[in-house]
Amino acid sequence: xxxxxxxxxxxxxxxxxxxxxxxxxxxxxxxxxxxxxxxxxxxxxxxxxxxxxxxxxxxxxxxxxxxxxxxxxxxxxxxxxxxxxxxxxxxxxxxxxxxxxxxxxxxxxxxxxxxxxxxxxxxxxxxxxxxxxxxxxxxxxxxxxxxxxxxxxxxxxxxxxxxxxxxxxxxxxxxxxxxxxxxxxxxxxxxxxxxxxxxxxxxxxxxxxxxxxxxxxxxxxxxxxxxxxxxxxxxxxxxxxxxxxxxxxxxxxxxxxxxxxxxxxxxxxxxxxxxxxxxxxxxxxxxxxxxxxxxxxxxxxxxxxxxxxxxxxxxxxxxxxxxxxxxxxxxxxxxxxxxxxxxxxxxxxxxxxxxxxxxxxxxx
Ligand code: SF4
Ligand code: SF4
Numbered sequence: 236x237x238x239x240x241x242x243x244x245x246x247x248x249x250x251x252x253x254x255x256x257x258x259x260x261x262x263x264x265x266x267x268x269x270x271x272x273x274x275x276x277x278x279x280x281x282x283x284x285x286x287x288x289x290x291x292x293x294x295x296x297x298x299x300x301x302x303x304x305x306x307x308x309x310x311x312x313x314x315x316x317x318x319x320x321x322x323x324x325x326x327x328x329x330x331x332x333x334x335x336x337x338x339x340x341x342x343x344x345x346x347x348x349x350x351x352x353x354x355x356x357x358x359x360x361x362x363x364x365x366x367x368x369x370x371x372x373x374x375x376x377x378x379x380x381x382x383x384x385x386x387x388x389x390x391x392x393x394x395x396x397x398x399x400x401x402x403x404x405x406x407x408x409x410x411x412x413x414x415x416x417x418x419x420x421x422x423x424x425x426x427x428x429x430x431x432x433x434x435x436x437x438x439x440x441x442x443x444x445x446x447x448x449x450x451x452x453x454x455x456x457x458x459x460x461x462x463x464x465x466x467x468x469x470x471x472x473x474x475x476x477x478x479x480x481x482x483x484x485x486x487x488x489x490x491x492x493x494x495x496x497x498x499x500x501x502x503x504x505x506x507x508x509x510x511x512x513x514x515x516x517x518x519x520x521x522x523x524x525x526x527x528x529x530x531x532x533x534x535x536x537x538x539x540x541x542x543x544x545x546x547x548x549x550x551x552x553x554x555x556x557x558x559x560x561x562x563x564x565x566x567x568x569x570x571x572x573x574x575x576x577x578x579x580x581x582x583x584x585x586x587x588x589x590x591x592x593x594x595x596x597x598x599x
Contacts, residue, residue: 238278253315254298255334256324257480261385266298268407273302276403282309327480338365345395347373369395371434378484382426390430401431482534488550489560496523500538506531510562526562
């Protein structure tokens with residue numbers, strides 16, 4: 236097999252890729268596929284691995300891929316700190332400037348977003364001055380093609396990289412996803428095709444953007460430089476983390492007029508989204524569902540499944556940018572970046588969930 240020529244390598248001879256994502260968007264699998272296609276279809280040597288916390292949807296996930304010439308061994312097994320290609324699986328992640336860590340003037344950034352980053356008011360000021368930025372509406376394409384965000388991003392990153400052939404991407408998709416989920420193969424191939432064709436390079440103004448420091452490559456992590464215990468310093472927690480980045484285009488749409496305040500959604504929801512407060516329903520005093528704190532909602536749609544009267548339905552999020560019943564958690568106060576307990580109950584024994592009467596009888 237003829238080897239693909241790498242456009243650039245670092246001092247150690249590697250082309251390095253880092254994927255920044257949130258559990259549930261498929262970055263782990265995408266990283267594995269990128270690693271495998273390097274070895275199987277591009278005549279390169281490659282390695283890949285991911286870093287994630289619990290299996291919980293919504294926690295930070297990073298995937299790392301290294302390519303080098305087939306004749307060279309890969310002796311580095313630490314995370315990629317200075318990526319040549321950075322894939323960002325959700326635009327909410329760019330609020331955390333740390334995701335651009337190590338990017339330099341050789342770096343290419345590919346971002347899943349529907350926002351126009353060329354708009355001077357856009358969040359683009361968070362993006363450092365890298366070699367170039369590409370955007371692709373991966374979530375929208377995934378919904379339209381019934382594929383997943385990860386395959387659309389795979390197609391987009393292949394195009395943006397300038398050296399990963401789409402034929403190789405299709406082959407690895409057929410071999411991995413096609414074998415496991417043959418019924419969805421055509422959807423996934425279409426997702427790849429559209430990601431490849433619809434990714435576009437954006438021209439960003441430099442005003443306000445962070446200049447790249449002239450620092451040399453950061454030292455690779457080893458036993459002397461790795462964080463203690465391999466702890467992921469960007470912890471995930473359903474109380475302080477913004478889980479909205481986990482939603483894959485859908486969210487629970489609340490039709491308050493149908494709600495009978497049965498509380499099943501609150502019991503099913505793993506992330507304290509529902510805001511029950513003392514109120515009145517059909518002339519009776521009881522705990523009433525007053526809204527959802529969508530900041531915590533990861534879009535699993537369990538609540539939609541359990542609601543007995545379809546007061547919660549599956550909605551396409553982009554069609555509802557202003558959520559009518561978006562109510563910040565009433566037991567906690569969110570001060571810019573975190574929550575504080577607002578009363579004696581706090582989030583652990585949320586009053587809306589654990590009042591004695593509800594445990595005994597379910598209804599006051
Ligand atoms: S979709 Fe429903 S159950 Fe899932 S996190 Fe959001 S509110 Fe909770
Ligand atoms: S499950 Fe449905 S009816 Fe019951 S409280 Fe939740 S939204 Fe209302």
